Structure formats: structure tokens, C-alpha cells
Amino acid sequence: MERAxxxxxxxxxxxxxxxxxxxxxxxxxxxxxxxxQRHMAELRAAERVAAALxxxxxxxxxxxxxxxxxSALTDAIDVPKDxxxxxxxxxxxxxxxxxxxxxxxxxxxxxxxTLGARHLFxxxxxxxxxxxxxxxxxxxxxxxxxxxxxxxxxxxxxxFRIHTPLIHMTKAQIVRKGMELGLDFALTxxxxxxxxxxxxxxxxxxxxxxxxxxxxxxxxxxxxxxEP
Amino acid sequence: MERAxxxxxxxxxxxxxxxxxxxxxxxxxxxxxxxxQRHMAELRAAERVAAALxxxxxxxxxxxxxxxxxSALTDAIDVPKDxxxxxxxxxxxxxxxxxxxxxxxxxxxxxxxTLGARHLFxxxxxxxxxxxxxxxxxxxxxxxxxxxxxxxxxxxxxxFRIHTPLIHMTKAQIVRKGMELGLDFALTxxxxxxxxxxxxxxxxxxxxxxxxxxxxxxxxxxxxxxEP
Numbered sequence: 001m002e003r004a005x006x007x008x009x010x011x012x013x014x015x016x017x018x019x020x021x022x023x024x025x026x027x028x029x030x031x032x033x034x035x036x037q038r039h040m041a042e043l044r045a046a047e048r049v050a051a052a053l054x055x056x057x058x059x060x061x062x063x064x065x066x067x068x069x070x071s072a073l074t075d076a077i078d079v080p081k082d083x084x085x086x087x088x089x090x091x092x093x094x095x096x097x098x099x100x101x102x103x104x105x106x107x108x109x110x111x112x113x114t115l116g117a118r119h120l121f122x123x124x125x126x127x128x129x130x131x132x133x134x135x136x137x138x139x140x141x142x143x144x145x146x147x148x149x150x151x152x153x154x155x156x157x158x159x160f161r162i163h164t165p166l167i168h169m170t171k172a173q174i175v176r177k178g179m180e181l182g183l184d185f186a187l188t189x190x191x192x193x194x195x196x197x198x199x200x201x202x203x204x205x206x207x208x209x210x211x212x213x214x215x216x217x218x219x220x221x222x223x224x225x226x227e228p
Numbered sequence: 229m230e231r232a233x234x235x236x237x238x239x240x241x242x243x244x245x246x247x248x249x250x251x252x253x254x255x256x257x258x259x260x261x262x263x264x265q266r267h268m269a270e271l272r273a274a275e276r277v278a279a280a281l282x283x284x285x286x287x288x289x290x291x292x293x294x295x296x297x298x299s300a301l302t303d304a305i306d307v308p309k310d311x312x313x314x315x316x317x318x319x320x321x322x323x324x325x326x327x328x329x330x331x332x333x334x335x336x337x338x339x340x341x342t343l344g345a346r347h348l349f350x351x352x353x354x355x356x357x358x359x360x361x362x363x364x365x366x367x368x369x370x371x372x373x374x375x376x377x378x379x380x381x382x383x384x385x386x387x388f389r390i391h392t393p394l395i396h397m398t399k400a401q402i403v404r405k406g407m408e409l410g411l412d413f414a415l416t417x418x419x420x421x422x423x424x425x426x427x428x429x430x431x432x433x434x435x436x437x438x439x440x441x442x443x444x445x446x447x448x449x450x451x452x453x454x455e456p
Contacts, residue, residue: 063291068335070342099338099379106334107296110327114298139378146374150367151327 001027003117004163005108008032008058010045011190012210013123013166016178018053020165021121023181029115030055031108035100036066036074041198045189052187061107071097072192079192081203085212088205089131095192095205101134105143109160113153121163127170140164171213179219186222199226229255231345232391233336234283236260238273239418240438241351241394244406246281248393249349251409257343258283259336263328264294264302269426273417280415289335299325300420307420309431313440316359316433323420323433329362330371337375337388346381349391355398368392399441407447414450427454 004026008014021028030050032043043060050058066074072094073079079095101124108120124135133139140162148159166174178185190210191200200207202225214221232254236242249256258278260271271288278286294302300322301307307323329352336348352363361367368390376387394402406413418438419428428435430453442449 059295061292061295063331063335064289065335065338067287067289068338068342070338096380097338098341099334099375102334102374102378103331103338106327106330107291110293110296110298110325110331113326114296133380133383134378136377139374142370142374142377146330146367146370147327149364149370150330150362152324152361155361 001025002119003027003029003056003115004119004121005029005031005112005115005117006055006121007104007108007123008046008050009123010042010047010049010188011123011206012171012178012185012188012213013125013174015049015053015183015185015188016174016181017121017123017165018049018055019178019181019183021163022053026119026121027056028053028121029111029117030058031111032058032060033104033107034060034062035097036064038073039194041189041191041194044198045187048187052184059111063103063107065097065100065103068098071095073097079204081201083205083208085208096132099134101139102143105162109147109151112160113151118153118158119161119163121165123166124164125166125174126168137164137167140167170216171209172216175213175217175219179217184222190223195226199224201226229253230347231255231257231284231343232347232349233257233259233340233343233345234349235332235336235351236274236278236286237351238270238275238277238416239351239434240399240406240413240416240441241353241402243277243281243411243413243416244402244409245349245351245393246277246283247406247409247411249391250281254347254349255284256281256349257339257345258286259339260286260288261332261335262288262290263325264292266301267422269417269419269422272426273415276415277411280412287339291331291335293325293328293331296326299323301325307432309429311433311436313436324360327362329367333371333390337379337381340388341379341381346386347389347391349393351394352392353394353402354396365392365395368395398444399437400444403441403445403447407445418451423454427452429454
């Protein structure tokens with residue numbers, strides 16, 4: 001069984017990616033990050049999802065992106081609320097964490113070297129997250145080339161392959177794919193600003209995209225929202 | 229004054245790079261990492277060097293590479309001792325930390341975005357560290373391309389430039405350059421396995437390369453070695 005490292009935030013996208021990688025027959029080593037996010041609800045979700053989908057292992061690596069700052073996900077910057085999709089697409093949002101995806105992929109590749117895994121799975125999406133420069137296919141290709149040159153695995157002729165099965169899918173397609181593979185979305189978490197019980201705000205970009213995904217997929221939304 | 233982020237481990241190479249970046253007129257923000265290395269002597273050295281060379285700031289970011297494993301620098305794997313240069317050049321050493329340089333550069337770029345710095349300085353060297361795939365010029369070029377595509381700075385038309393002034397220099401040339409710029413090498417630390425007082429072992433690859441550098445440069449070696 002080929003090994004893969006799967007980046008798992010515990011949201012809809014990365015959880016669906018784990019389901020896909022498992023369905024493709026990979027032994028999946030899930031990897032999450034404690035990077036200074038303002039809440040731990042997503043890490044608890046990642047644990048639930050990894051267990052439910054039969055990941056071979058699940059690790060959480062601490063990397064303190066608060067020391068870098070510059071993002072509403074790690075700093076005391078307001079998370080935007082009730083934005084339209086057009087507004088989201090217009091600019092790089094304040095929830096963008098500088099160079100986060102490159103940091104995460106590099107750590108995944110490092111773990112891949114240690115585990116002898118040559119496949120990295122990533123839930124990036126170029127449609128709903130079009131404002132993030134590090135979610136575009138050209139970026140993923142550039143990282144793959146960089147790893148082929150700069151990793152031990154690459155130098156030894158066993159370069160990493162980065163799988164991004166969701167990159168051109170809409171949220172509705174992602175939700176349908178996850179359902180098809182038996183993923184229980186009630187285990188996942190998306191909200192940028194949940195309350196202490198992990199209930200979603202319903203108004204941040206991530207909640208809006210998630211809700212829209214369930215609506216368009218024609219699937220009941222299992223998200224626990226807090227009272228308005 | 230243009231801003232730069234300078235990766236600073238506190239060794240001979242990165243300290244010389246900081247001296248070069250300062251001499252070139254950059255306002256330098258030094259960046260070190262607490263990545264699970266087995267000793268803190270190099271972080272103390274980095275602090276001393278940053279202060280002595282007038283860095284504008286010095287940050288240490290925690291990123292737990294022990295969770296990845298696979299290296300003698302973070303795990304309970306023996307650090308090789310008394311190796312010849314030929315032996316060092318022959319293979320990727322066990323002191324290689326999987327994908328460490330890519331993780332570090334990505335974090336430096338993230339900090340650069342937040343600080344508005346478009347220059348990254350790195351002490352990689354393709355001669356003495358020829359066994360490390362992530363010290364080669366092709367790797368640095370690939371990372372620069374990746375950041376141009378995947379960072380906010382790059383997307384906004386202000387791509388990062390990665391400076392590697394030492395990449396083709398011998399250790400002797402690096403030592404001479406540092407001396408020329410007034411760097412006090414007694415402040416720096418290189419040993420992979422120092423004792424509790426920070427004194428060097430004199431036998432690990434890093435000590436051997438350092439000692440050879442001072443000898444070939446014809447400069448007195450200020451390193452404090454422990455008793456044999």
C-alpha cells in the first residue's frame with residue numbers, strides 16, 4: 001500500500017481530500033498544524049475525521065505563525081463578516097496567513113521523507129479561494145518542482161507528487177464527493193470564529209462558503225450554528 | 229532604507245551573511261528558529277550576533293521539526309564524528325533535517341510580507357554542504373519562482389529576492405569576509421553537540437568545517453573547545 005501525507009485542517013475540503021485519498025487506496029498519514037489559530041475547534045475536528053476515515057496516523061505539528069503576524073486568523077484583526085462572494089473574490093483577504101501553504105507543504109514533505117511517503121494530498125481550491133495566491137495550480141506546480149530539486153527524496157530520484165483533487169471543484173461538488181465517499185460532515189469544522197462549544201458563527205467567509213456548498217449540493221447542512 | 233529578513237542560526241555562515249546585508253545597507257530583521265534542536269547554544273549565539281551587528285529586530289519562531297524526525301539534529305541519532313571531507317561529500321548526512329530550508333525560507337517570506345521586506349538573506353553554501361540538496365543554487369531559484377507565484381508580495385508585483393552571498397564561497401573565504409566586515413567570530417557557534425557551557429566538541433562535521441575555515445584563512449580560531 002502506497003503511503004501518503006494528507007494535510008488535514010478538519011474542514012470540509014481537507015476532510016473530503018482524506019476520504020478521496022483513502023478511496024484511492026493510500027495508507028494516509030494525516031497532518032494538522034497548531035499554528036497559533038485563535039481557536040482549537042478545527043484541531044478537534046481533524047482528530048475526529050482522521051479517526052472516522054481510518055487514517056494510519058495523525059500528527060499535529062506546532063509552528064508559531066503568530067510570530068509572523070499579519071492575519072486575522074492568528075492576530076487580533078477582525079474576521080470579516082457577511083461578505084458577498086464578489087467581495088471575497090476581489091482581494092487577498094485578511095484571513096490569508098502569509099506563506100502558510102508553503103510552510104505547511106514543506107512540513108508535509110519533510111514528514112513524507114521520514115515516513116517514506118511520496119504522495120502529498122492537499123485540499124486547496126482555486127475557485128472558492130481565488131483570492132489566495134497559494135491556492136492556484138501554478139503555485140502547486142512550482143512547489144512540486146522545488147521539492148524535486150531540494151528534497152532528499154527528489155535528489156534520490158523519488159520526487160513527491162502533490163495531489164490536489166479539489167482544485168477545480170465547486171464547494172457543492174466537494175460536498176457531493178464527500179457524501180458519496182461516506183464522509184460525515186457533522187464531524188468537520190469550518191468557522192473562523194466559533195464559540196467555546198465549537199458552534200459556527202454563520203457569517204464569516206468560511207461559514208458562508210460552507211453553507212452555500214450544502215445548499216447547492218441539495219444536502220442538509222449538519223453544521224451547529226450558535227444562536228443569533 | 230530597504231528592509232531584509234536575514235536567517236540567522238548564529239553560526240559562521242549566517243552571521244557573515246548578516247554582516248554582508250548590513251554592509252550593503254539593508255535594515256535587517258534577523259530570524260532564528262527553535263525547531264527542536266538538541267541544544268540552545270546556537271540560539272544564544274544568534275542573539276549575541278544580532279545585537280553586535282545592529283539588526284533592527286531579532287525574532288525566534290518555534291516550529292517543532294521533532295514531529296517530523298529523521299535527523300541527528302533533532303532525534304536521538306548519533307551525530308557523526310571525525311569524518312573526512314570526502315566522507316561528508318559522499319552522501320546526504322544524518323544531520324540533514326528533511327525540508328528544513330524550505331520551511332525556514334517560507335517562514336522568512338511570511339515575515340517579509342508582514343514587515344514589507346522584499347529581500348531574504350540566506351547563508352546556504354553549495355561547497356562545504358554539497359551533500360544537502362537544499363543548499364544548491366537550482367533549489368534557491370526554484371523557491372524564488374515559487375514565492376513569486378504563491379505569495380501576496382509576488383501576486384502584487386513585488387516578488388521576493390533571495391540573496392545567497394556565500395553560495396559559491398569556501399569556508400576560508402567566508403571567514404575572511406566576516407573578519408573584513410568586523411564580525412567577532414567568538415560570538416558565533418557551530419558545533420552540533422556542544423557541552424552545557426556551549427563549548428564545541430571539535431569532532432562533528434560542523435566543527436571540522438569551521439576549524440578548517442579558520443586554518444585556511446590563516447586566522448586564529450576563537451572557538452572554545454571542551455577538554456578532550
